[in-house]
């Protein structure tokens with residue numbers, strides 16, 4: 427089936443957390459419309475940019491864009507931005523079922539609210555390996571009251587001004603800043619939100635359920651910064667899907683969700699049916715200054731405005747990393763899932779450090795902070811345009827003496843826009859190595875997201891990766907397939923993927939301010955096999971020149 431959409435991206439007034447602000451949304455909706463499709467469908471989105479003074483692109487997170495790498499929606503990597511009043515058609519196939527989302531991938535436009543859900547269902551007649559009676563979709567995000575322009579200028583200033591913690595957490599675009607659903611249980615001075623009030627934009631979306639049924643919750647995190655923990659009062663969750671891949675089902679009381687990840691969980695409504703229950707999200711991994719995001723699991727026929735009789739679930743302490751690791755280590759592929767090749771042709775190491783470049787705070791990989799070029803790589807590589815980017819390959823390793831437990835001895839880094847090029851269909855390992863930040867004794871969480879592929883997560887470890895010992899411990903039996911994997915403080919994460927998707931693909935920290943500060947790399951494979959790139963993606967930089975002179979190499 428072909429599904430056609432006509433979208434306009436624009437700014438408009440909206441109150442995501444009951445405080446009026448401007449949001450970036452689609453067709454006047456925030457979050458943007460949910461796309462529901464079936465495996466095998468073609469999606470065409472005719473996107474018109476109604477932002478008066480900004481370009482825009484949209485990335486389809488979790489979709490591999492096999493055969494359509496120019497539709498990946500990454501500014502400077504796969505396409506020129508869509509200018510104000512221009513229209514671009516994203517056209518791609520969805521070839522795998524799963525819970526996905528889409529979001530802006532230019533500057534900090536995701537933080538401005540440019541995101542929505544993208545759900546791919548199985549083909550008609552095919553069955554999931556689990557049963558459920560109904561489903562809900564929870565798209566999680568975090569929200570700042572400052573404009574993205576102010577946030578961005580802060581990151582690019584001397585002295586540096588960090589974005590700080592968000593004002594609110596949003597569930598399906600709704601949060602409450604000036605009232606609390608759980609006011610009765612907190613010592614803040616906020617009043618209780620009135621769920622009986624007429625339509626308001628920040629009114630929590632209540633989940634109406636029937637007792638003694640099983641529901642699938644599709645959960646995805648589009649947060650700009652926050653790692654989240656989700657829990658449902660009195661209910662266990664059975665995790666069955668991660669990033670569009672089936673996992674060995676396991677039950678938990680609460681789950682961590684990092685930016686860029688998605689999950690499906692099953693819940694059974696087998697609790698006291700005269701009550702309603704909390705659904706809560708809270709901040710993990712950074713000292714939280716943001717109240718929990720809340721909504722209600724409403725057992726019908728109870729009134730939706732009947733609040734639970736006990737306090738919301740307590741989010742595990744922000745720095746209880748053992749709790750987070752224990753959750754991550756439970757995620758294993760469902761039996762029968764594709765297994766990784768038993769060895770890799772190439773293994774690259776990426777040391778994640780916070781550095782200085784000309785006095786500006788940046789994030790670097792092997793001491794190189796990503797500065798995107800003005801000509802998108804897909805066109806410049808395919809057409810061999812010299813001078814469009816550094817054609818020297820970036821470093822694949824870092825100094826073996828580097829002390830990851832301490833601030834960098836030499837904090838200065840370089841900027842670059844080089845590309846790691848992989849032989850088509852070769853197997854690649856990436857070892858993401860975490861380290862201490864610029865000053866103080868801190869190491870942060872970074873969820874790394876790969877475009878164009880799923881990868882196997884072969885393992886997580888503490889301290890510095892030791893090739894002799896740690897490779898032996900890789901899980902080659904049932905590693906989960908994902909498109910996003912977290913690195914824990916002072917630890918490493920090993921991933922493996924097959925570079926079988928001709929194109930140019932971003933691999934980056936999904937924390938938006940971190941990517942903006944250079945925390946990403948670019949992978950290319952088989953670009954010579956990429957089909958005819960639509961001219962509309964090439965109308966900037968050196969490829970624009972190429973189009974106007976008509977000198978197609």
Ligand SMILES: O=C1O[C@H]([C@@H](O)CO)C(O)=C1O
Nearest residue numbers: 586588780863870939940943
């Ligand atoms: O990139 C970051 O910068 C700040 C801090 O390290 C410097 O102010 C922070 O918490 C980040 O995640």
